[in-house]
Amino acid sequence: MEREKKLSDNQIWVLLFMFTLGDAIIFAPQSLIVEASNHAWISVIISTILSLPVVILYVKILEQAKGTPILKHLEVQMGKWVAKTIAAIFLIYTMILCGFALWGIIDSLKTYLLVETPPEAIAAISLILVIYGLYKGIIPVARTAQILFPIFIVFSVVFFVAVTPELKFENLLPIKGIKVSEIYNSSLNFLGFPYLEIFPFLFLPLLKSTEKTKKIFVTTILSTGVIFLLITLLIILVLSAPFAAHFVYPTYILAQKVNIGTFLQRLEVLMAMMWYFTEFFFFILNFFALNEVFIYLFSVKNSKVFIIPLALFVFVLSFILVPDTAFSIAFNSRIWAPFTMILALLIPLFIFFTNKWKQNKARLEQ
């Protein structure tokens, strides 16, 4: 008997976990600390709590679709043109996300590890991996995530424990001078990046809602929230907020600080490898979403054929998207949150309420 092809609950959990951590694990702490200084950890807690209703909204949309792909469900509920328009918007959005993900991989590797390597080579190698993953399908990618997840957790725990001798609790002070505007701005940024960015996850193939989906989504968001909180707290406690704000990747600088008895050192390369995994899953899952949206938008039958042309688009996009680091910092701190709020909050709200209204109307007519 052939088993029904769908992602298991455990696979959804692991994939969403890796997807949420994504490149935010190395990018988000810097923007948080720049905005809220030593109170950045408060923003992490606030935005994690605020993201929960949004995530529940996403689960409700999945439940409304009842196992059919979301865009196909939209077509049934709202008509072809509305569904195609939404698909076109998300085609641009997922393409930008893919471009950003690849740019993140290139920038983070080039800044500290592969300084002499041409960025095109890093991009090409990462894209070959992604194309291979896409040809194989979502299930093998999910299984890879399941294999890498325990390794990621073990190394993260070792990292968190190894950095504890360097903690200086006075770096957390003064707690008194909290400015509401700083906390508000950084919480808004952190809500936009990474939490609202998980909306394209709903476009993944073979993702179907079960009775456990809500629990899976909520626990994943809470778990990633704990990891973000720990990393932000450790950066503040070890490096101090004013010092950490000078670096684009304070998480990497934090990993460099690990030194136990001059025996356990240079853990940063190992950690960078772990972060590469999360960035890679963020990238590949966004690419899956991009491919799915493209297939739907143009009613394509042979989906795999379009993977390489789309990869070529993403390749060039990763180089032209971000002209320089200053632009990326300005964009992330003031534009990204409104941008994702329109696409990943207002559109899902529109989808949810329209579905609800249609379902109620159908019930009344019966």
Added chain:
Amino acid sequence: MLLLFCLLVFSGIVYFKDFKELKNNGAKKGEKVLYTIVLLVAVVINGIYFLDIKIKSPLVFIVKMLKPISKIMYF
């Protein structure tokens, strides 16, 4: 220039391989045309990038559009 040459060779191989697959799968004419257009546009944009011709970031337009909203949303 070397990168451009590699891109052209690579995309040529990909085109013939995928076009054959499209034919074998009985794809309609529209799908074949769409595939050709998408690959062609991707190769042209990559070619422009490899020739060091400056391409404006698409995010610049998004920044222009969202600046007023951003001013309202942030303190």
